[in-house]
């Protein structure tokens with residue numbers, strides 16, 4: 427995950443608006459935040475590990491001046507957790523380009539070699555996003571050599587096309603380019619989301635906003651124009667004109683996990699409502715539950731992400747919906763605790779059972795997904811401790827069996843509870859009385875129903891089919907690498923520096 431946002435305004439300084447927009451995308455990344463603005467002459471940058479509200483303050487409005495700018499909230503899925511790998515990244519030639527990226531590149535090793543070898547560039551970090559920025563810079567420079575510098579937009583679009591032909595994986599990208607404007611592009615499969623919005627500018631014409639999710643538009647008065655197409659590049663020049671270019675042929679196959687968990691329910695992505703997809707997931711799951719014919723007193727969601735699904739399972743089955751688990755809103759992410767034992771305890775810190783809802787009852791707990799199984803296993807135990815008679819569980823998505831290589835923090839294969847175990851074995855391991863998983867075809871139906879024009883989805887964490895193709899060597903390297911998901915990283919003490927090699931993927 428990661429969230430990206432950019433605003434090109436004709437009239438006003440954009441720092442405060444980017445700040446507000448990033449707050450709407452905070453769910454996509456909580457490790458680091460960064461903003462760069464462009465004054466028309468200079469870039470002004472600030473990035474640091476931490477939440478948007480902790481990294482930026484009112485004083486930044488005085489320094490981060492400029493009418494255009496881009497921002498990023500990071501959840502690392504490549505490289506390290508070091509503050510140096512917070513985004514945006516910068517190269518000073520050609521033009522001077524700042525870049526923010528959501529997604530993950532799968533041919534980084536090969537591209538790193540080219541950038542540092544053939545193009546004699548020095549990379550400062552282990553980030554995949556920095557590699558992509560340098561590839562883009564190389565390719566724009568190549569285009570300038572061929573076309574001259576009279577038409578920067580043409581050169582930049584040519585550079586994007588060549589970059590798309592070289593880079594594999596998932597990428598939704600925004601760039602600020604000195605003297606030129608703001609560039610947006612999305613990978614040929616449109617794996618990660620990106621949309622563009624506009625609003626009337628005070629002085630006439632239009633202001634533009636790009637964002638990972640359209641939920642970030644309203645707060646600054648933007649209306650969604652459309653989703654950026656797969657393989658498309660859009661450039662808003664410094665006069666506020668929008669140029670579009672289909673850089674390579676695209677085939678929209680967005681990541682289905684966005685609809686399961688990542689995106690906010692109030693977002694529309696590629697014409698599909700996240701909320702309504704989750705309701706349909708509930709309808710499909712309800713059919714399985716009805717067929718099983720169990721005696722269930724109440725349906726209880728694991729807050730917050732499973733609420734829409736659970737609500738619709740209840741509506742469709744006629745079984746009552748109850749809130750039985752209360753989330754402590756003051757506990758941050760639970761996965762920053764070191765080691766398995768700590769993690770299990772931290773679920774307990776985050777969620778607490780309402781005993782009255784469990785005592786003597788048969789309950790069906792619903793969560794959006796079961797990844798390692800830590801969360802639901804602990805909750806099953808909490809329900810039993812609270813006096814539940816039977817504890818049934820359902821996952822709104824199918825068994826997660828394969829790593830995600832496109833920018834979601836999924837653990838390596840051997841950490842996934844559904845890897846190598848039958849449903850019955852998983853049920854036993856989780857200590858539940860029954861276990862339901864959404865069928866993959868039902869999940870696909872739930873999302874596709876929102877926009878039948880979508881040709882397919884990347885469902886790789888469920889079925890192992892990676893839409894861009896991924897080599898067995900890449901997956902082996904991932905499995906054997908020192909990269910482990912951020913969920914089980916030991917976080918450094920405040921002020922201490924992070925060991926950059928810990929998450930290196932190579």
Ligand SMILES: O=P(O)(O)OC[C@H]1O[C@H](OP(=O)(O)OP(=O)(O)O)[C@H](O)[C@@H]1O
Pocket residue numbers: 687728729730731760793794795796797798799800801802
């Ligand atoms: O099987 P596991 O490895 O435990 O992972 C699955 C859990 O991870 C996510 O929740 P998380 O606690 O990360 O955050 P949330 O509060 O946003 O749901 C997801 O909603 C599941 O509850």
Ligand SMILES: NC(=O)CC[C@H](N)C(=O)O
Pocket residue numbers: 427428429500501502503504505511527528529530531553554555832833834
């Ligand atoms: N998951 C993401 O989108 C993060 C972007 C990039 N791969 C990073 O780790 O910084």
Ligand SMILES: [Mg+2]
Pocket residue numbers: 728729730731793801
């Ligand atoms: Mg959860």
